Amino acid sequence: MVKKSDATKARLLQAATQEFAMYGIAGARVDRISAAASANKNLIYVYFGNKEQLFDTVYQAAIEELLEAAPFDAEDLPGYAGALFDFYVAHPHLIRLARWHALERPGDEVLPVAYGATQDKLRKLSAAQSAGLVDAGMPAHALLTLILVLSAAWSDGSPEARATGDAELAALHRHSIVVSVGRLVRPPRGAGDSRG
Amino acid sequence: MVKKSDATKARLLQAATQEFAMYGIAGARVDRISAAASANKNLIYVYFGNKEQLFDTVYQAAIEELLEAAPFDAEDLPGYAGALFDFYVAHPHLIRLARWHALERPGDEVLPVAYGATQDKLRKLSAAQSAGLVDAGMPAHALLTLILVLSAAWSDGSPEARATGDAELAALHRHSIVVSVGRLVRPPRGAGDSRG
DNA sequence: GACGAGAATCTAACCGATCAGTTAGATTTG
DNA sequence: CAAATCTAACTGATCGGTTAGATTCTCGTC
Numbered sequence: 218m219v220k221k222s223d224a225t226k227a228r229l230l231q232a233a234t235q236e237f238a239m240y241g242i243a244g245a246r247v248d249r250i251s252a253a254a255s256a257n258k259n260l261i262y263v264y265f266g267n268k269e270q271l272f273d274t275v276y277q278a279a280i281e282e283l284l285e286a287a288p289f290d291a292e293d294l295p296g297y298a299g300a301l302f303d304f305y306v307a308h309p310h311l312i313r314l315a316r317w318h319a320l321e322r323p324g325d326e327v328l329p330v331a332y333g334a335t336q337d338k339l340r341k342l343s344a345a346q347s348a349g350l351v352d353a354g355m356p357a358h359a360l361l362t363l364i365l366v367l368s369a370a371w372s373d374g375s376p377e378a379r380a381t382g383d384a385e386l387a388a389l390h391r392h393s394i395v396v397s398v399g400r401l402v403r404p405p406r407g408a409g410d411s412r413g
Numbered sequence: 414m415v416k417k418s419d420a421t422k423a424r425l426l427q428a429a430t431q432e433f434a435m436y437g438i439a440g441a442r443v444d445r446i447s448a449a450a451s452a453n454k455n456l457i458y459v460y461f462g463n464k465e466q467l468f469d470t471v472y473q474a475a476i477e478e479l480l481e482a483a484p485f486d487a488e489d490l491p492g493y494a495g496a497l498f499d500f501y502v503a504h505p506h507l508i509r510l511a512r513w514h515a516l517e518r519p520g521d522e523v524l525p526v527a528y529g530a531t532q533d534k535l536r537k538l539s540a541a542q543s544a545g546l547v548d549a550g551m552p553a554h555a556l557l558t559l560i561l562v563l564s565a566a567w568s569d570g571s572p573e574a575r576a577t578g579d580a581e582l583a584a585l586h587r588h589s590i591v592v593s594v595g596r597l598v599r600p601p602r603g604a605g606d607s608r609g
Numbered sequence: 610g611a612c613g614a615g616a617a618t619c620t621a622a623c624c625g626a627t628c629a630g631t632t633a634g635a636t637t638t639g
Numbered sequence: 640c641a642a643a644t645c646t647a648a649c650t651g652a653t654c655g656g657t658t659a660g661a662t663t664c665t666c667g668t669c
Contacts, residue, residue, distance in 0.1 A: 225644085241516060244439035247629060257646050262630065313516065319569065320437060320512055359589040366566040370558055373515065393555040400596045421618080443655065453620050458656065 226264050228254040233261075234275050238310035241317040242272050276318055279311045280331050289338045291345035294364060298398040301368035302391050312372045335361075352404045363401060367394050422460050424450040429457075430471050434506035437513040438468050472514055475507045476527050485534045487541035490560055494594040497564035498587050508568045531557075548600045559597060563590050 232254035236245045247268055251258040265271040286308075287300040305312050318325065327335070342357040351360070371390045428449035432441045443464055447454040461467040482504075483496040501508050514521065523531070538553040547556070567586045 241437065241439060243437060244517070246627090248627095257644095258629090259631080259647090260645070263644085268629065316512065316516055320509065320516070321440070323569075355589045355592065356585070359585060362566055363563060363589060363593055366562055367559060370562040373519075389552070389555060393551045393559060396551065397559055397597055401593055442653090444653095453618095454655090455621090455657080456619070459618085464655065 225254070225256050225260060229256055229261060229264065229271075230275060230278065233271050234279065234310060234314070237272055237275055237317065238313040242269070242321045245272075276314055277328060277330070279314045280328055282308070283311055283315075284330065284334050289334075289341060291338075291341040292350055294351065294402045295395045295399040298364055298368040299391055299395045301365070302372075302394050305369060305372040306387060309373060312369060316373070349404055351402045354405075360402065364398055367397050367401075370394060421450070421452050421456060425452055425457060425460065425467075426471060426474065429467050430475065430506060430510070433468055433471055433513065434509040438465070438517045441468070443467075472510055473524060473526070475510045476524055478504070479507055479511075480526065480530050485530075485537060487534075487537040488546055490547065490598045491591040491595040494560055494564040495587055495591045497561070498568075498590050501565060501568040502583060505569060508565060512569070545600055547598045550601075556598065560594055563593055563597075566590060 229250065232250045233245075235253065236250045240246070245268065247258055247261055250271075251261060261268075261271060265274055283304065286304040287297060290297050338361055339357045342351065342361055345351040346353040346357060371387075371394075425446065428446045429441075431449065432446045436442070441464065443454055443457055446467075447457060457464075457467060461470055479500065482500040483493060486493050534557055535553050538547065538557055541547040542549040542553060567583075567590075
């Protein structure tokens with residue numbers, strides 16, 4: 218059954234995502250969110266508790282969306298990094314949410330869903346290292362962090378991005394990331410896989 | 414001559430740096446800053462204008478400190494990345510300031526001092542590429558961004574940092590960064606430099 | 610070296626605006 | 640009718656910024 222309130226909830230969540238991505242938790246305004254959602258302010262408190270919990274809900278949804286967007290492939294890590302890059306370009310607000318969260322909730326433990334996904338990635342990555350498909354010169358968790366960081370290198374707030382909408386520049390950035398990850402993970406001596 | 418007000422100004426700046434690093438611009442409280450500096454709130458407005466301008470002053474000082482800390486060396490980029498990592502470990506609040514700035518002042522142009530320093534780095538990097546000391550497979554500006562991003566990979570807010578104060582882990586992170594940058598910048602065929 | 614005017618420095622109290630959260634009730638739905 | 644959904648107005652606290660005035664320092668003049 219389609220409930221009326223579900224649509225309102227969805228509009229509020231959508232508006233809250235924009236607002237939190239733009240201004241962070243401290244900077245977000247509950248009145249702006251309800252106005253943008255064409256909903257009454259009180260509904261936020263009825264449906265989501267308060268501003269902090271609303272952020273939690275928004276953030277959880279964003280993380281889940283991100284996890285689904287780029288399936289982890291330990292045997293093609295450059296491709297995985299490229300997919301992440303594409304996702305960040307397509308959804309710039311999600312990475313902003315993640316950065317706000319890191320800054321405004323320093324002590325927050327990782328969401329269960331994200332934790333599970335990370336453990337899964339680490340397992341696959343270790344296996345690929347053992348199989349000789351990926352360089353084993355550093356532990357899987359370090360390698361994973363570096364790959365993730367490289368993927369997000371140009372996603373907002375980096376030294377010389379600024380010129381948005383430049384497809385040529387974006388292509389260069391993507392290429393740089395893919396090449397970099399390739400160099401990071403390529404095993405020193407041949408072990409089955411080789412790429413053109 | 415040593416002016417009394419200079420000491421007050423310095424205390425305010427110190428307190429403001431802590432406050433902004435902790436809470437960002439929107440989250441920072443001028444009353445907390447003045448209290449932490451044991452100074453009257455009004456002095457902030459007398460000396461620095463307002464909260465936004467106080468942040469500008471704090472941020473500018475932080476950038477200058479960061480630029481002085483790790484001298485750029487295009488011929489030893491892994492070492493440069495390592496020095497940056499060390500600085501981030503020693504001064505965790507400065508990188509937080511930079512991240513707050515990126516999020517809360519999206520359209521802000523780069524500070525002149527930072528712009529100048531970046532141009533200088535790019536020139537040196539290009540020269541090193543031309544000389545065959547550094548891989549020329551991607552433009553200098555892209556390479557520089559990737560190096561900077563790698564250096565800051567574990568500086569706050571990354572997936573599995575959390576355990577601060579762990580010297581062994583920090584050493585692993587530093588090593589991972591140095592090795593990664595080494596792989597990034599090493600030219601494909603021998604060109605003078607070779608490393609163990 | 611005393612002294613006083615004026616500038617520099619500092620203080621405490623205040624103010625208007627804003628904001629998260631509440632309440633009481635209207636309207637719709639089942 | 641009763642529960643779910645929604646609305647508008649209100650509230651108490653907080654916060655950035657201001658104001659008026661107290662205190663201290665600077666320096667020329669006698």
